[in-house]
Amino acid sequence: MSLLDIQNLSLAIGDTQILRDVELSVAPGEVMGLVGESGSGKSMTALTVMRLLPYAARATGRVAFDGIDILAATEDQMCALRGDDIGMVFQEPMTALNPVKTIGEQVAEGIRWHTKASRAEAEDRARKMLDRVGLPEAKFPMSRYPHELSGGQRQRVVIAIACALKPKLLIADEPTTALDVVLQAQILDLLRDLVAESRMGLLLISHDLAVVTEMADRITILRRGEVMEAGDTARTLSEQFHPYTRQLAQASMHVPARARPHGVETGHPLLRVEGVTRDYPGRRMSLFRRAPGIRAVDDVSLSMAPGQSVALVGRSGCGKSTLARMILALDRPTSGTIRFRGETITGKSEAELKPARRDMQVVFQDPYGSFDPRQKVEKLVAEPLHVLERKPTRAGRREMVAHALHEVGLDQRDMDKYPHEFSGGQRQRLSIARAIITRPKLVVADEPVSALDVSIRAQILDLFAELNQKLGIAYLFITHDLTVARAITDEVLVMHDGKIVERGKTSEVLDHPQSEAAKALVTAAPDLHRAIARRMQEQG
């Protein structure tokens, strides 16, 4: 018998239909993966089960949990279920905990509420739970506040809250999306163990097919509020019966077609970073005492040839973004020099940097945050033209913008629109148009595809590859995602604790990592091929 049984679930918020006839079930001890791209309604499905929907939402159909009709239950009945029989883990660990309460209080709270246990008893159970999720007493006393923990540690606390009373069903909504791959692997291991220990049902929601394949016994694929395909994970993904399933799987493994580009270049390097270090002073503890500083980037040297595509990979907080900012002359190194096209750019004034800025541009991660919402596309894409020696006329500017838009696959009429009129993928195209309008020699891309859905991601990677071929632009890709690195870079640099610990040809480093840091990244990275193969093997 199913633990959770959803039949014909439809959901509307106001006039917008979110879910249509969704069917889904989870058995005790089973992991059900719910996969879909953004806007597919997967989070809303979870919130329906918890009955934590937004105010104006109306759900119809049948949701049965352990024989209880969830949609008809009273609020009191739901309060009794939530946190006791059904636990939930959310996507954003940084904001999911109350900043003014200790982690001990927050874990013990649910225990006390449901079991009416005494404070001491509840705290005792909370302590054990925190130990269980990997936050031992010695390093993580219950009196810690959330802000004293890292993202991964906070997610462990959230899991401890959700699992404190050994729920029958755990719902995890993108539990690892905000974490880097190594932390992701750790959290997924923890969830897998907890499920096995107490025969919990787990509803795992994710956009990442590889993650779900590694974890789930069965999967349900959701698209625009409708179930496309559902069934046994290994069979569904190996047969790829439904076209959408195939499309998703292919997009997840997509490698852009690239003719072997500029090999080992002779002549002058385009970019040369020599012994660059960046220190941040520690916080002032009192008038005379400072906490020890942080060395974000530690004696890094690297060089890039014209037209070369290089990946800078590493876990979050390893200093890769700081290094990128120094290369872009948006931050100053504490020591060391950076040479671009043979000229030193460190310590130059903004006016002296203008010629260098012409030849180096940037693409950011967040397609929503990287455009000023108050300006039209024409002005936004034309912004880098500011550094040209001879400013183009208005007509000339429009022509250049039109050309850049055309190159990234957008219509030239788009230049009179505002950024919010575009989808996430289109905005990333705009970002790229802005980056190539001055015909730069180097584009630094900071996680340029990690906020995008897989199908869009594949298209953007293709665009990057195409522009590399056509315009001979060198790329420095900053990413924690090895599939991206593998897809479009020739060389990879692995960064760890501010240092570059390994470098070499992309395929060699990723297939035969030498350093500890690189090995950890490679083993932790979810890989759809590998996951399907393992599933098939397990089932014989």
Next chain:
Amino acid sequence: MTLHVDIPEETFSSILAKAFRNTAFVAGFVITLLILAMAIVSYAWTPYDVTKLVISDKTQAPSLAHWFGTDHFGRDILSMVMVGARNSIAVALVAVGIGMGVGVPLGTFAAARGGLVDEMLMRLNDLVFAFPALLSAIMITAIFGPGAVNAIIAIGIFNIPVFARVARAGALAIWPREFILAARAAGKNSTQISIEHVLPNIATLLLVQGTIQFALGILAEAGLSYLGLGAQPPMPSWGRMLFDAQTRMVVAPWMAIFPGMAIVVAVLGLNLLGDGIADILDPKSRRQR
């Protein structure tokens, strides 16, 4: 404290359409327009001449001839309220202008520079905030003599740190955004970025604060002229009228009621307008309604 600025992503016409569905905005807009109209009309026409004293008509209760009654000199209170609106609006509006004109550049500059400049400007702000505004306004008008112009200066000075704070907090929320980084990578300096990207994005915040300070300015002007430090007779002002009414509460309560109502309605209108604008432009406030 950090301030979260949600930048609405909408076109002008859709905002306009939304504005006219927002009750607070429409009510505030209509009231503010009425008060403004009243002040403007008073230049051309008032029911009676406010400078002419008709002692035979003194302290008459509201009637068809004098809708709001007459004061102790037989002047028509409706006419005085109309002319008083002029004074209140002028003082408050110019004071907001002073506050915005000086405070906004200071605040945006502090946010753009950061470090020592920021710290010094903020400490200066603290210093101004340490003086209770009304007390200082009284001192200023006492030094330079009472009058509408000095009231404007006194109120205006205390608007400066308010706008500086709001502009700085708004700008600080904009600066870490990626589009600012993109502009920097495009070689724009901090002044260009402040003008092109920061100011347009904090404009609504400033607009909302502007209506609030406008309303507070009307209250402050009324307080000063109640103490005899605002516009001087024979120019009628709402606060002064209340002062004159105080000792005659028993015989002529309408002398106090109508000017007071005028203040309440004007301030209410502006506050509703401000609330309406904030509501329309801040998507967060509409969530989960």
Next chain:
Amino acid sequence: MTAYLLKRLAIAIATLVLASMVVFAVLEILPGDPARLMLGMNASADQVELLRNQMGLNAPLAWRYLHWAGGLLSLDLGRSYTYSVPVIDLVRERLAVSLPLALIALALSTIIAIPVGLFSASRRGRVGDTISMGAAQLGVAVPNFWFALMLIYVFAVWLRLVPAGGFPGWSAGIWPALKSLLLPAVALALPQAAILARVTRSALIEVLNEDYIRTARAKGLPYRAVLWRHALRNAMIPVLTILGLQFAFLLAGTIIIENVFYLPGLGRLVFQAITQRDLIVVESVVMLLVAAVIAVNLLVDLSYAIVDPRLRSRQ
């Protein structure tokens, strides 16, 4: 924690010193010679000069500032020109009226505002919320001195429940004294309560949209428990900020309200002293009020640290 406190304390002291310089400087440029004012228009130039010397008005500026500031620290505030009594006695006497008035008003405003804000936030968009926020909107728009006049008209003139003004002094007994402070306190408190209620409501609503509220709900806590246990404390910071600002506002508000009710408080004292050019009284009272504002702001900063653990570990 200590770093945060020390920094706040240092800022408070620096602000106080700067403020004292500003007050001193402003009153230096104020027109009117105090010696001439004390002696009257008929005094001879020699007499005035003699008194100026006695009063130390001819000493160098810096010396006079240090002398004055030193006097402030030792509570030796000098003698009032017009009342011819030590300023400290004057201040003490008037403070006995103004301080209770401001405190009663602050307490009243808080007691009304916080529950109303909580009530409104918890029934957002429903009838109760609409009514109480409509009332608050109106309350914000009412000038306190006009409200005071209306209160006098209703409660003193019509119903004759309380005196229309004046103060019998604490020696007349606590109840008569309190009774005469009641209307002024209400007049001061209600408009402030309206502001505070609005701030409380919007701070709570902001917090109720946070992710951790959803986490708390997912634990099985009912809405009401989430409001009390998780939302309220997080919403305290903006509320405390406004409370601090209101204290300064209430202190200044007493100037007008004390004039409306003929209360012999600090506000009336400073207002009269300004119009009579009694500089030494003005200086002292203004410094006292500024010091009070700075002290309250410091208290607010400290309470931030109590409410928010993140501030305790930050600088």
